[in-house]
Amino acid sequence: MxxxxxxxxxxxxxxxxxxxxxxxxxxxxxxPPAQAASWSSSLTGVMPGYESRRWYDTGGTTTIKFTGCVSNGTGAEVRLRKDTFGPDPAYTKAVFTQCFASNTSTSTGNWSDHGSGDYYFAVNEAGVNLVLTVRSLTVTY
Incomplete structure (x- = not known):
């Protein structure tokens, strides 16, 4: 039993x-899988108006870091943009110069919360014939 x-x-x-x-x-x-909070890459020979890959942000501060920059100019202008239907809003431009000091020097730009959505950054939107290489970049959001 x-x-x-x-x-x-x-x-x-x-x-x-x-x-x-x-x-x-x-x-x-x-x-759904958890959303990543950052991504890293590099840039090689990008021309003015280059647009990074897109990422989805649920809101919060965005930080972009460039390490080891080389260019035929004196700096890199980096602008955060939100990918929307119609003209994409452009937020404050950060001018990166410190990253040109050595291949281990870093320039950092910080943007406050602009709400959830798809974002990207554009490089040297107003530049003419500038070519930029960045050894390492990190986007944190």
């Missing part, structure tokens, strides 16, 4: 475990 009860409890426990794993698997499939 006791072994029959134990067998019944084991089978019941297996069913509950199987159902629980099934529910967890379905929820895992339906739950």
């Amino acid at each position: 006791r072994s029959t009860r134990l067998a019944g409890l084991r089978e019941s426990g297996r069913r509950i475990g199987t159902v629980g794993l099934g529910v967890a698997a379905v929820l895992g499939i339906l739950t």
Whole structure:
């Protein structure tokens, strides 16, 4: 009698475990992945008006860092933009000069919260014949 009860409890426990794993698997499939908070890359020989890749931001401060800059000019102008239907809003321009001091020197621009949406940055929008290379860049949002 006791072994029959134990067998019944084991089978019941297996069913509950199987159902629980099934529910967890379905929820895992339906739950969107967590949004990354930063990305890194580099730039090689970009011309004026270059636009970075887009990223989705739920809101908050955006920081862009360039390390190890080389150009045929004296600096890099970086402008945060929001990708919208119609003309894209442009936010404050940051002028990066420190990153030109050495290949380990960094320039940083910070932008306050402009709400959720798709963002990108543009480089040297008003420049003429400027070519920019950045050894390392990081966007944090």
